[in-house]
Amino acid sequence: MSQNPHDGFVFNHTMLRIKDPVVSLNFYEKVFGMILLRKLDFQEMSFSLYFLAKLGDGETPPADEAERTTWTFSQRGVLELTHNWGTEKDAEFKYHDGNAQPQGFGHICFAVPDLNQAVAWFDENKLEYVKRPEQGKMKNVAFVKDPDGYWIEIVQPSLLGGLGK
Known part of the structure; x- marks a missing residue:
C-alpha cells in the first residue's frame, strides 16, 4: 500500500507584516497570551521574524537555539510577525489589511x-x-x-x- 503523499503535513504558521514589533508583540502577548517562540534577524535583508504561539499548560520551547528553531517550525497555530526595519520610524507607513479594496487576505x-x-x-x-x-x-x-x-x-x-x- 502506498503512503499518502501529504501524510505528516502540518499547517505551521501564518505571516503578517507589522510596522512596529514592540507594539505588536505587546498586543499579542498581553491581549491573547501568546509567547514569543523564536526571533530570527536577517541583517543583510534588514528584517526580523517573530514567531508567537499560545502554548498548552506546562509546554515550553527547548532552550537550545537550534532545537528551538526546529521545534518552532514543527508546531501548529503559529503566528509569524515580519518586521521590515525602519517602518516603525515612518508615521505615515501602513500595511494593507486585506479587507479594504482590493480585498485579499x-x-x-x-x-x-x-x-x-x-x-x-x-x-x-x-x-x-x-x-x-x-x-x-x-x-x-x-x-x-x-x-x-x-x-x-x-x-x-x-x-x-x-x-x-
Whole structure:
C-alpha cells in the first residue's frame, strides 16, 4: 500500500507584516497570551521574524537555539510577525489589511472558551472592534483589530453549532 503523499503535513504558521514589533508583540502577548517562540534577524535583508504561539499548560520551547528553531517550525497555530526595519520610524507607513479594496487576505481567528469574558477583556484593553458579537447578521462572532489594522475573528466554538444553517 502506498503512503499518502501529504501524510505528516502540518499547517505551521501564518505571516503578517507589522510596522512596529514592540507594539505588536505587546498586543499579542498581553491581549491573547501568546509567547514569543523564536526571533530570527536577517541583517543583510534588514528584517526580523517573530514567531508567537499560545502554548498548552506546562509546554515550553527547548532552550537550545537550534532545537528551538526546529521545534518552532514543527508546531501548529503559529503566528509569524515580519518586521521590515525602519517602518516603525515612518508615521505615515501602513500595511494593507486585506479587507479594504482590493480585498485579499481577510483575518486570523482565535477560539475562546467564553465569548462574553473575552469581549469584556477586549473592552478593558480598549481594542478597536470591526464587529461586536451582537452586531450584524452573524451573531456570536466578534472581529477586533490588531495594531496594524489586521482583523482578528473571535469565536466561542460551543456557540457555533448552528452556523451556516
